[in-house]
Each structure stands twice: as C-alpha cells, then as structure tokens.
Amino acid sequence: MKIAIPVETDEAEPRVAATPDTVKRLIGLGADIVIQQGAGLTSGIRDNEYAEAGAKLASAATDAVADADIVLKVRRPTAEELATYKKGALVIAIMDPYGNDAALKAMAEAGVTAFAMELMPRITRAQVMDVLSSQANLAGYRAVIDGAAEYGRALPMMMTAAGTVPAAKVFVMGAGVAGLQAIATARRLGAVVTATDVRPAAKEQVESLGAKFVAVQDEEFKQAETAGGYAKEMSKEYQAKQAELVASHIAKQDIVVTTALIPGRPAPKLVSKEMVESMKQGSVVVDLAVERGGNCELAKPGEVVVHNGVKIVGHNNVPGRLAATASSLYAKNLFAFVETLVDKNSKSVAVKWDDELVKATCLTKDGAVVHPSFAPKHAAE
Incomplete structure (x- = not known):
C-alpha cells in the first residue's frame, strides 16, 4: 500500500497533507509513504524530518504519485x-x-x-476528522489577530499615568467554530466583545465566553437551526429586522469579524456599504467569508480595501496564514479518516462502502460522480 503526498500546485496554498508525526502513524498502518521534496517547506517541515520519520522522498510529483494507492492533498487535484x-x-x-x-x-x-474531507458528517466518531472545524478554529483566531494588526489602537483597556485607554469594541457575526474562537481570542486580548448568530443555541455559547449576544429573538429565531446544527437561511422579514439591529450596533464598533457561511450557497450579505460608512475612522472589518462572496458588500478576495477610512480585510485562505498549525491539524484529520479505509490485518486499502463516513464524503467512483448531492447533475448530461 503506497500513500503519496505531492507538493500543492496552488502557489497560494502553504499547507501540506502530512507531518512527520502522521507519517509515522501511516507507516504503522502498513503503508509506504512517498513525499515529494519540498512538500512541507511552506509549513516549516524540512525534507529530512520526513525522511527521519520513515518516508521516502521523490524529486518530482510524478514519481511521488506513480502507482500510489492513496494520494493525500490539501486542495483538489488539477486535470x-x-x-x-x-x-x-x-x-x-x-x-x-x-x-x-x-x-x-x-x-x-x-x-x-x-x-x-469537508463533507465529513458532524457525528461523534467523525469529530477527529472534521477539517471544517479544525481549520475554522484557526481562521477565527487569525481573524482577530489580523484585525488587531490593522487597527491603529490597542485592544485592552490600559490605565497609565498619562490617562486611561478604553478597551476596543469587537463584534463577531456568526458564532460557529470560527466565530466562537474569534470571540475567545478577542476576549483574551482584552476587548469588549459582542456577537450575533441566527441559531438559538449560539446565545448560551456566546455568553459562556463572556461576550454579549445581539439578535432579534422572535419565533423565527427560535426555529433557525438545521438538524445538523447549521444555520438556516432566514426570511426576508427577519433579515430586515436583524439588519436594522446590526446596523445600529456596528456603528459603535472598532473591529467587526464576519464568519457567516451556508453550505453550498453564497455567503449571506450582512454588512452593507452604508454600515461601513457609519463606522468610525480607523475601524476594521475582517471578512472570513470573502472566498464565498463575502459577508461584507465591500470585501474583495485577497485585498485590504479602505473605504471612508474603514479597512475591510479580505485575506484568502486564512487558515493557511497559520500554515504550520493548520497542517498539523489537517494531517491528523486525514490520518483519522485513512485509518478507517485500511484493513489492519492485510495492511491494504479496504474501503467499507456502506460506512456512513464513506457515503458522506465519496464524490467519484468507477468513472462516475456518485455523491447524491452532485450526481444528478451529471446523470442528465
């Protein structure tokens, strides 16, 4: 059984799909590991560290993946x-x-x-394989760090002989994994934190981290969560009421972090141009949903836009801005999944096609697109 880890071909992707630790563990499953030279450099992992862990090194991607039974990557492979x-x-x-x-x-x-990997079901046994959570957690942390770096003032309240510096006000929109980590990070840095989310369960989570919850809490709000724990898209009427509340709140904030995503849909627009224009000079908006169209109307992927004295931060691949940590967590997610695909006795690939993890994540098989969410489109072609 050969497992290959090639260099990521996307120059904007610094993460890698294996670490020396997971290489050792994959070898423990009976695999021969071949890693393309330089695959881990952007994540701070040298080739010799992989070699010492037991991996073989290949100078070219074609050599690394030749006859590989399993190929581990961060991004989807190109043609x-x-x-x-x-x-x-x-x-x-x-x-x-x-x-x-x-x-x-x-x-x-x-x-x-x-x-x-991002289609992994959110069930107990798959928590260790949940790449959305492992990467979003880092994105939430980094969003606050990036926001603080762009903000021209200190975040905590400081009492000095020259006077008192008030604490910065940070508002987090969306209290999923990224949002909760953003709240916790902003609190650790000493900011006064508020947060909003359309899911009722988020209120208790937000308050448990010491932040104040901001939302229109009507009957629709009480039903606004899917069985899988994701946010539902709200009615136009609710969105209008929530937007009015948020607009008045945003005008008083120093840093706004937006994290709202709906699986398979463009990111909902939460911060309008008018809201940005209501913010104080020097304020910052960090849009973590910019790659999905953005929660902020003015956000642009890969750019820091300045509008009316307000900075709108739209970094791409925010987890990749913490490449070493992100790779470490992602590699562990991958190992946990690969472990379920290998027969420990024969030390060979043995996919259990009726396993709910396999059914949830398998996109293509035997020359066809087989995932129920995507196969019908191709069946009609």
Whole structure:
C-alpha cells in the first residue's frame, strides 16, 4: 500500500497533507509513504524530518504519485495532476465541490475515487476528522489577530499615568467554530466583545465566553437551526429586522469579524456599504467569508480595501496564514479518516462502502460522480 503526498500546485496554498508525526502513524498502518521534496517547506517541515520519520522522498510529483494507492492533498487535484494518478487511486482532499461540476467530472473521468474531507458528517466518531472545524478554529483566531494588526489602537483597556485607554469594541457575526474562537481570542486580548448568530443555541455559547449576544429573538429565531446544527437561511422579514439591529450596533464598533457561511450557497450579505460608512475612522472589518462572496458588500478576495477610512480585510485562505498549525491539524484529520479505509490485518486499502463516513464524503467512483448531492447533475448530461 503506497500513500503519496505531492507538493500543492496552488502557489497560494502553504499547507501540506502530512507531518512527520502522521507519517509515522501511516507507516504503522502498513503503508509506504512517498513525499515529494519540498512538500512541507511552506509549513516549516524540512525534507529530512520526513525522511527521519520513515518516508521516502521523490524529486518530482510524478514519481511521488506513480502507482500510489492513496494520494493525500490539501486542495483538489488539477486535470494535469489527475493525469498522473493511477485509476482507482483514493484521492483525499478539501475538494470544494459546490459549483465545480467540471472539476468533479474530470476526477470521475480520470477514474480516481475522490473523497471530500469537508463533507465529513458532524457525528461523534467523525469529530477527529472534521477539517471544517479544525481549520475554522484557526481562521477565527487569525481573524482577530489580523484585525488587531490593522487597527491603529490597542485592544485592552490600559490605565497609565498619562490617562486611561478604553478597551476596543469587537463584534463577531456568526458564532460557529470560527466565530466562537474569534470571540475567545478577542476576549483574551482584552476587548469588549459582542456577537450575533441566527441559531438559538449560539446565545448560551456566546455568553459562556463572556461576550454579549445581539439578535432579534422572535419565533423565527427560535426555529433557525438545521438538524445538523447549521444555520438556516432566514426570511426576508427577519433579515430586515436583524439588519436594522446590526446596523445600529456596528456603528459603535472598532473591529467587526464576519464568519457567516451556508453550505453550498453564497455567503449571506450582512454588512452593507452604508454600515461601513457609519463606522468610525480607523475601524476594521475582517471578512472570513470573502472566498464565498463575502459577508461584507465591500470585501474583495485577497485585498485590504479602505473605504471612508474603514479597512475591510479580505485575506484568502486564512487558515493557511497559520500554515504550520493548520497542517498539523489537517494531517491528523486525514490520518483519522485513512485509518478507517485500511484493513489492519492485510495492511491494504479496504474501503467499507456502506460506512456512513464513506457515503458522506465519496464524490467519484468507477468513472462516475456518485455523491447524491452532485450526481444528478451529471446523470442528465
């Protein structure tokens, strides 16, 4: 059983799919590990560290993936990469399947069995494989650090002989994994923190971290959560009431962090141009949803926009801004999943196709797109 870890071809992706620790653990499953030279450099991992852990090094990606039974990646493989994989290889990565039908079709036509880590079900046994949570946690932390760096003042209250510096006001929109970590980080840095979310369960979580909860708490709000724990899209009437409340609150804030995402849908617009214009000179908006269209109307992917004296931060791949930590967590997520795909006695790939984890994450198999959320589109072609 050969497992390959190639260099990520996207220059904007500094993360890597394996660490020396997970290499040792994968070898313990009976695998031969081949890593392309330089794969871990942007995450602070040298080739010799992989070699010392027991991995073999390959100078080129084609050598690394040749005849590999499993290919571990961070990003979905390109068509050029797919051409070098053997048919039937398991390819496990963050696949970004929504709206990328052509890419899914290409993986199917290449004959690989593709698994999307971000589709992992949120059940107890899969918590250790939850890449959305492991990466969002880091994104929430980094969002506050980035916001503080762009904000021209201190966050905590400081009492000095020259006078008292008031604490900064930080408002977090969306109290999922990223939002809760943003709240905790801002609190640790001494800010006065408020937060909002459409899910009723978020109120207690926000308050447990020492922040104040801000939301229109009507009957619709009480029903605003899916069985899977995700936020539902709210009615236009509720959105209008919530927007009015938020607009009056945002005008008083120093840093706003937006984290709201709906799986498979564009990010909801929460911060309008008018709201930004109501904020004080020198305030900051950090939009963690910018790659999905943004929660802030003025956010632009990969840019820090300045509008009316307010900075709107739209960094791409925020977990990648903490590449070493993000890679460490992601590699552990991958190992935990790979472990379920291997027979410990024969030390070979043995996918249990009726396993709920496999059913939830498998995108392509035997030349076809098989995931129920995406297969119907291709069946009609």
